[in-house]
Structures are given as C-alpha cells and as structure tokens.
Amino acid sequence: MDFLKQYGPWALIAGGSEGVGASCARQLAREGLKLVLVARTPGPLEEVAQQVRAECGAEVLPLSVDLSAIDAIEQVRRVTDALEVGLLIYNAGAQRHVAAFLDEPLEDLMKLIRLNAIGQTAFSHHFGAKMRARGRGGIILVGSLSAYIGVPRMGVYSASKAYCRILAESLWFELQPHGVHVLGLMLGNTRTPGTTRSKIKLAEPIAEPDDVAREGLAHLADGPIWIAGGNEPGVAALSRLSRAEAVRMVHQGMLVNAPPE
Numbered sequence: 158m159d160f161l162k163q164y165g166p167w168a169l170i171a172g173g174s175e176g177v178g179a180s181c182a183r184q185l186a187r188e189g190l191k192l193v194l195v196a197r198t199p200g201p202l203e204e205v206a207q208q209v210r211a212e213c214g215a216e217v218l219p220l221s222v223d224l225s226a227i228d229a230i231e232q233v234r235r236v237t238d239a240l241e242v243g244l245l246i247y248n249a250g251a252q253r254h255v256a257a258f259l260d261e262p263l264e265d266l267m268k269l270i271r272l273n274a275i276g277q278t279a280f281s282h283h284f285g286a287k288m289r290a291r292g293r294g295g296i297i298l299v300g301s302l303s304a305y306i307g308v309p310r311m312g313v314y315s316a317s318k319a320y321c322r323i324l325a326e327s328l329w330f331e332l333q334p335h336g337v338h339v340l341g342l343m344l345g346n347t348r349t350p351g352t353t354r355s356k357i358k359l360a361e362p363i364a365e366p367d368d369v370a371r372e373g374l375a376h377l378a379d380g381p382i383w384i385a386g387g388n389e390p391g392v393a394a395l396s397r398l399s400r401a402e403a404v405r406m407v408h409q410g411m412l413v414n415a416p417p418e
C-alpha cells in the first residue's frame with residue numbers, strides 16, 4: 158500500500174501523544190505523512206512531535222484539545238480546515254477505573270460518551286465527507302474487546318465501544334465505493350502508559366502499542382473490523398456463550414483484575 162497516495166498528505170490522530178496513537182504517529186511519519194496530533198496534555202504531545210520531527214523531518218502540529226468537550230471538532234477544525242487530512246485515527250477513549258453505573262457521577266458518564274461515541278461520530282462525519290469528495294482516504298476507529306459484551310462496572314465504556322464497532326461496520330460499507338477505507342480496530346489488553354499508570358491489573362495476553370499500531374495500519378484496507386493482538390479466538394468463544402453466561406464470566410475476570418475498593 159502506498160500510504161502517502163491513499164491516506165496523505167496529513168493524518169490526524171485523536172489521542173496521539175502516547176500509546177497506540179503515538180506509535181501510529183511514528184510509523185506514519187516514516188511513510189512520509191504529515192501529522193496533526195491531538196491530546197489534552199501539552200508536554201507528551203510536544204515530546205512525540207519533537208521525536209518524529211527529529212527522526213523523519215516530518216511536519217507535525219501538536220494540538221491540545223479535550224475531545225470530551227462539546228466543541229472539540231470546532232476547536233480541531235480551526236487548525237485542520239487549512240489542511241488536506243486523508244487519514245483519521247480516533248484512538249483516545251479509555252476508562253481508567255471501575256465503578257457501578259449508579260455510583261458514577263452522571264457528568265463523568267456523559268463525558269465518556271462525548272469522548273467516545275460523539276467524538277468518533279463528529280470526527281468521522283467531518284473528515285469522512287472530505288475524504289468521500291476526494292475519492293480516497295482512511296478512518297481507524299479504535300475500539301475494544303469490551304465492544305462485544307456489557308462489562309459490569311464499565312457499562313458506559315463497553316456500550317460506547319459497541320457503538321464504535323457498529324459505526325465502523327456501517328461506515329466501512331458506505332465509504333468503500335468512494336475509495337475510503339474504514340477499520341474498527343478492536344484492542345485487547347495493551348501496555349499503554351495509561352494502563353501502566355492505572356491501578357487496573359491487565360490480564361495476559363498483553364500487546365505492545367507498536368505491534369498493535371503496525372497491525373492496525375497493515376490491515377486498514379481489510380475492514381470493517383480487525384481484532385488486534387491475536388484475540389479473535391477469545392471473541393469467538395464469548396459469542397458461543399449465552400449472554401448471561403458471558404456477562405457473568407467477564408464479571409469474574411473484572412473481580413480478579415480490579416483494584417480492591
């Protein structure tokens with residue numbers, strides 16, 4: 158695949174300052190793409206930008222925006238309207254703690270929905286329209302294995318990832334005739350800085366961000382869904398259980414992995 162021709166000249170990575178997003182940034186810069194990197198914290202954003210510029214001489218625009226803000230797309234557009242963005246990777250969206258639905262402040266749940274479901278919708282709608290008009294491009298929506306099951310004490314998170322998966326599938330079909338590749342990249346446990354900082358203990362197998370990014374980019378044209386890190390057998394096994402059995406099983410796993418309350 159000629160990345161620059163199909164997905165260039167600019168890639169926008171929402172959640173591009175660390176983990177899988179930063180790995181995608183480094184790998185895309187080596188393919189000759191220019192980058193807009195979005196995240197909240199300026200320090201790590203600037204660090205990745207400097208690294209990529211030093212390694213490849215790539216043009217990189219770091220952009221500090223909270224993607225859970227209602228006007229996130231407008232804030233990003235102030236910079237990107239002047240650019241030809243041929244690749245959107247919407248990576249931000251993890252939840253770092255577990256708590257019962259009714260014990261979470263409603264505003265925190267709404268923020269997670271804005272970051273994941275609303276953010277992926279708004280960014281895909283805006284950048285997807287431009288890609289369709291050009292007849293080329295790519296969109297990666299980063300999801301999770303929790304897209305396949307309602308995870309107790311992470312209900313809104315898993316529901317938002319199910320939304321991501323379904324949106325990716327339908328967009329893949331709609332944009333395929335227009336030369337735009339759409340991939341829902343479903344991650345299993347991955348050793349990102351965010352998971353390392355969090356108290357949630359990851360269960361094996363644990364993938365590395367560089368490997369997940371490489372896998373996602375290599376399979377961008379193989380949508381609608383790519384389950385990363387060799388986790389397809391686990392997802393298939395889950396689908397053979399009744400929904401009640403599957404939810405109970407995931408709950409048991411959560412009890413093992415969650416920090417004591």
Ligand SMILES: NC(=O)c1ccc[n+]([C@@H]2O[C@H](COP(=O)([O-])OP(=O)(O)OC[C@H]3O[C@@H](n4cnc5c(N)ncnc54)[C@H](OP(=O)(O)O)[C@@H]3O)[C@@H](O)[C@H]2O)c1
Nearest residue numbers: 172174175176196197198224249250251301346347349351
């Ligand atoms: N790591 C895993 O084990 C795992 C497993 C399954 C699925 N996933 C999925 O993979 C993706 C990446 O996960 P991750 O573990 O690397 O953590 P993450 O916090 O979702 O992603 C890290 C990147 O997103 C940025 N980000 C997070 N919240 C943001 C916000 N509100 N506005 C702007 N940028 C934001 C972070 O920078 P700032 O914090 O500075 O904003 C950082 O650049 C997520 O969608 C997650 O659901 C991860």
